Amino acid sequence: MRKFAIKFIAVFSFALFFCFDIFAAPKKPQKGQEDWRALQKSKDFFEKNDFGTAVKFAEQAKFIRSQNAQWQTYILDETLKNSRVRRAGDSIERVSQVLNELKFTEASKIVSMHIEKHGADFFNGSYSKLIEFISVYAHYPEADFLLGKIYKLEGEYSVALDYMKDAYDYSVNLDIPMEKYDLLYELAELSYDLGNKDDYEKYLLVIASDDSVFTNSSYIDALLHIVNSDSSDSLEKFFLLYRAEDTTGLKAFVKLGKLYMSEAENDKALKFNAFAGILAVTKIESVLMQRINGFKYLNFKTLLAESSGYNDIVEWGIKNDVWELFCDLADSAANSGRIVFSRSLFESLSESAPVEYWKSYASEKIVKAEN
Structure with missing residues (x-):
């Protein structure tokens, strides 16, 4: 209850501070009181473990963003009262030209800001759709993301999940689009902690589905064909012939492979572990090529x-569960009946795995297979 009391007081106090006469036109946030400044203050207090103050400024940031969106909507709605703007139709390009000619400076700045971030095609070139979008812009995903982190650290997992979901729902507003994946990983982890394996899988699959190489069925079929051939040279062909460079989803593929192994979904486990293995080898190879001349x-x-x-490299592999992944790949290959591929992989790991634990694990697997 203390946490919710802090939140309520924070929201209420800033609402009073920033409120205006309900009959007055919305006002632009003053310089020095921008949403991003409040968010930065929240981040600073978060780093100091002052979560109560961090919540206060995160809620302030959300409130300012909402007020700014109301002001933007008001400004653009006002332009439609001008006959020249109305005659320009709904084309953003034509309306922007008229706004500049009429010296509607604030309106021009608002339109330019959204076009620079998303492009005119995002709004289908429609001025009215841009105005409608501002109701989406009113949400501040970075602030919700930070609030989710705070409540997670406080042990309020359900509350944290709600904030994270809100942040993801409006991730189109993220200043750094790639933060969407940080959100998805957090959502997956929270879902797992709350015992919801379906959502855990769902969020990880969203990350996986954004990898254009993985979603290329011809590529995956060819990759698995080599594993399924289960010949003496299948392991080396596998790692020699295929590369995939985007490691954004590496952890998702690793976690999904492990999930499917735990559920005895052998084909899925092999598919996700195999692709994760290619991602890991591609990354390691690229680093070694930079370090070793002629590698x-x-x-x-x-x-x-x-x-x-x-x-x-060793620490990166530990952090991203890469050395364990290679063992999972060998295990999932064995579970799918690809014994030769599995043994070849375990033999390489038993001799050269950078982490002693996984080297020993591979050795034990070989011994067990022989008995």
Whole structure:
């Protein structure tokens, strides 16, 4: 209750501070009181573990954004009272030209701001759709994201989830679009912590579905064909022939592979682990090429051995569960009956895995398979 009391007081106090006569025209937030300034203050207090003050400024940021959106809507609605603007029709391009000619400076700035961020095509070139969009712009996902983090740290997982969902629903407003994936990972983790495996899977699949290489069915079919051939050279062909560079979704593929393994969905597990393996090898190879003059991929075992010489690569692999992933790939291959591929992978890991635990794990798997 204390947390909610803090939130209520914060919202109420800032609402009083920024409110205006309900019959007056909405006002533009004053310089020095912009939403981003309030958000930065919230972040600063968050870093100091002063969560109560961080909540106060995050709610202030949301309130200012809402007031700014009301003002923007008012300004653009007012332009429609001008006959020249109305005669320009609904084309953003034509309306913008008229706004500039009429020296409707504030309206021109508002239109330019949204066009610069999203492009005219986002609004289908429609001035009215741009005005409608401002009701979406009124939401401040960065502030909701931060509030979600705060409530998560306070152990209020359900409250945190609600804030994170709001942030994701309006992620189109994010100043840094890639933060959408940070949101999705947080949503997946919170869903898992709350015991909702369906949503956990759903959010991870959203991340996976944004990888254009993974969604290329021809690529995935060819990739799995090599694994399924289960020949003596299938492992080396697998890692030699295929690359995928976008590691944004690496953790999602790793987690999904592990999820499907736990549910004995062997085909799915192999598919996600296989692609995650390609992502990991591509990343490691690219770093080694920058570090070692003339380096090129020879075989998986050598790649692992070279990786062991660089602490940052080893730590990256630990942080992203990459060394465990390779063992999961070998396990999921075995579970799907691809015994030769699995054994070849475990043999390479038992000799050259950069982390002793996974090297030992691979060795034990080989021994068990022989008995």
